[in-house]
Amino acid sequence: MLRLEPRVSHSSLAAWLSPLLAMLFTALTGALIFMALGKSAGTTLYLYFIDPLTTSSSLSEVAVKAGPLILIGIGLSIGFRAGVWNIGAEGQYILGALFGSSLAVYFHESTNPWILPAMLLLGILGGMVWAAIPALLKTRFNSNEILVSLMLVYVAELLLIHLVQGPWRNPQGWGFPGTRMFPDAALMPMLFRGYRFHLGSVIAFLIPILAWIILSRSRFGYSIRVFGSAPLAARYSGINPKKMIWISLLAGGGFAGLAGIIEATSTIGQLMPKISPGYGFTAIIVAFLGRLDPRGVLLAGMIIAVTYIGGENAHVSAGLPKAVTGLFQGIILFYLLAFDLLTHYRVRFISRTAGAS
Amino acid sequence: MIDLIIASVLTMLTAATPLVFAATGELICEKSGVLNLGVEGMMLVGAVFGFAVASFTGSALIGLLSALLAGMLAALIFAVLTLIFLSNQVATGLALTIFGTGLSALVGFDYVGKTIDRLGQIYIPVLSDLPLLGKLLFGNDLLVYLGFVMLLLTDRFLKKTRWGMILQAVGDSDVSAHALGYPVVLIRFGAVLYGGMMAGLAGGYLSLVYTPLWAEQMTAGRGWIALALVVFASWQPWRVLVGAILFGGITIVQLNAQAFGLGIPASFLNMLPYLATIVVLVLISKDATRIRLNAPACLGKPFRAAR
Structure with a gap:
């Protein structure tokens, strides 16, 4: 007979083991799905998970795709740690792209080298503005941040x-929806000739390291953790819950906005009706798969990016x-949530007779 | 003018119906203490399987039944994870929506742009021909009436039946309900599956009656709006109707503003339902006490029987 016993403290071995198990089981389930679709499981799994890692150009693509996932994932993991459920990162990403790109749209002949940094800052601001709405409504009116932030995704897409x-709209664009192409000064420098790997990807890989230092070494990081795991204890120790909600949402929005403007200024180079293949939602999975830890998010972002390129x-x-x-x-998220049982509980096998005695 | 009003009311009712289905289902689920944020995903799964089966069998009715079943199966995954594996309900609900979006896009890949025979409108000869009220009262599709029936049944079930009371006891105090000998996990299982079935029905209504076609992410946030409606309704069935009709009304404003060309860009009109949801949430949650009094006390908390 199986029995669950709560663990006194979370097992950190299990915490890192469950993403691995989740990925393994996802691959197995994938094999079954491919066979059901009439494809060879081996070949297709290879295409999905291994092939993207085999050439330098596809590796560069993986890094480019991982960028926005990592950035948004970092922001979200701060909020999720604090128990603030911002699931509207997709909208904050779009607003970041909108705010930042406004400069490139209005100064479309600019050669000023400062335009790009200014766009990045505006992008962060745009994401923060969009995230400030659920933060304000949550702290002031107690409105559910999940629903508000999600509704704003649809509003952002329509905007x-x-x-x-x-x-x-580009006046020379033959009526197609989309802005002018951004001027060169407003584009992320590419770092290697012939590859799309750009400066923005480098930023995306550096941020988790910074975030890890801040979250694990500062009082602020500690407050976030306490607030998420024991809100009452946090309140008694003088942590202001409203402040935590604001920080969580602004961090999520800021990073999502940065991801949005980086994407607009690098791989896209203009604004179009669709500028994201759902990065804001996928980043939720990245945050969980990375155990809400910046190092994990970095790794998880790359793994999920592999499946994008593989797809x-x-x-x-x-x-x-x-x-x-x-x-x-x-x-993968389903399996992860299931295996997390092992982090919080110890599974004991006991025989009925032993239990009775 | 009168024709326009009647047409508007009919449009409003058809727009409100999927919200009524999804929200009453989620209401039962939440009353048992389980918060399932996967409504959008379950609706999509219901919509696509309903459409695919209807297109395969040529029967919209069989399609609709498949939508119910598909929504229920999607909810089963959620139930197993949250009730047996004790996973976080918020995260699992999000996962269900992401999963449902992906699965429905995959299944619906071959069905985009195809048409089917819409689930039949019923036409009651004498009554529907009555002037004015005839069309209003008897000219809807069958499922609109089912929406009203479900509201009535949900209300009666919660207020008047023994099982309704037990369900709410489980949602308000799982530990006491367990101590009294009620099978908490089993009851919650049933409530989650029922919620999934109703979300599937809502999705099937969209793809088989409302549009009728399949398009990726065709639910367009209605699952999330249904979740907001449950909060708006303070977990009381008849108030769901008020909210759903409010959203049906917004649909009419959208359509008419477009038809009369008021010069408002279509994108802004399309924002209305989402903005209205936010406004409604703010108005309702301002009163924190009311939410606390009406919300099931164990909402979202996992339960593990102590031995």
Whole structure:
């Protein structure tokens, strides 16, 4: 007979083991799905998980895709640690791209080297502004931040569509929705000739290291952890809950906004009706898979990026719908949540007779 | 003018119906103490399987039943994870929505742009032909009436039946309900599956009656709006109707403003339901005491029987 016993303290071995188990089981489940779709499981799994790691150009693509996931994931993990559920990062990402790109749209002939840094700062601001709405409504009116931040995703998407179809549309664009291409000064420098790996990706890889130092070594990081795991104790020790909610949402929004403007100024180079393949939602998985720890988020961002690139490979060479990637992301989170049982509980095998005596 | 009003009311009711289904289902689920944020995902799964089966069998009714079943199976994953593996309900609900979005896009890949025979409108000869009220009262599709029936049944179930009381006891105090000998986990299992079934029905209504077609992410946030409606309704069935009709009304404003060309860009009109949800949430949650009094006390908390 199986029995669950709560652990006194979380098992850190299990905490890091469960993402590995989750990935293994996702791959196995993937194999079954591919067979059901009439494909060879071995070949398709190779396309998804191994092939993206085999050439330097696909590695560069993985790094480029991982960038926004890592940035947003870092921001979200701060909030999730504090028990603040910002799930509207997709909207904050879009607003970051909108705010930042406004400079490139209005000064479309600019050669000023300061335009790019200014755009990045505006991007962070844009994400923060969008996240400030749920923060304000939560702290002032006690409104549920999950629903408010999510509703704002739809509003942000519609705002973007309005701008690129109307006021910001490229006058020389033959009526297609989309802004002018950004001037060179407003584009992220590419670092290696022939690869899309850019300065923004470097920023995305440096931020987790910074975040790790701040979160593990500062009083602030400690407050966040206490607030999330024991809100009452936090209150008695003088941690202001409203401040924690504001910080959580602003951090999430700021990083998502930064990710948005980096994406707009690098791989896209303009604004279009769709500027994200759902990074803001996928980053939720990245944050959990990375155990809400910056080092983990860095790793998880790269792993999930591999499945994005793998999904594109499989789409091109095996004719599989790209939606499979989204399905995998859901499944990996399911398994992760299931295996997390091992972190919080100890599974004991006991025989009935022993239990009776 | 009168025709316009009647047409508007009919539109409002059809727009409100999927919200009524999803919200009453979630209401039962939350009353048992389980917060399932996966409504959007379950609706998508219901919508796509309903459409696929209807297109395969040629019967919209079989399609609709499949939508119910599909929503229920999606909820089963959630139930197993949260009730047996004791996973975090918020995270698991999000996972269910992400999973449902991916799965429905995959299954619906071959069905984008296809059409099916819409689930039949019922037409009651004499009654529907009555002037004015005839069309209003008897000219809707069958499921609109089912929406009202479900509201009535949900209300009666919670207030008048023994099982309704037990369900609420489980949601308000799982430990006491367990001590009294009620199977807490089993009851919650049932409530979650029921919520999934109703979300599946809501999705099936969208793809088989409302549009009727399949498009990726066609639920467009209705699952989340349904979640907001439950809060708005303070967990009371009839107030769900008020909220759902409010959102149905917004649909009419959208359509009419577009038709009359008031010069408001379509994107802004399309924002209305989402902005309205936020406004409604703010108005309702301002009164924190009321939420606390009405919300099931164990909402979102995992339960593990101590031995």
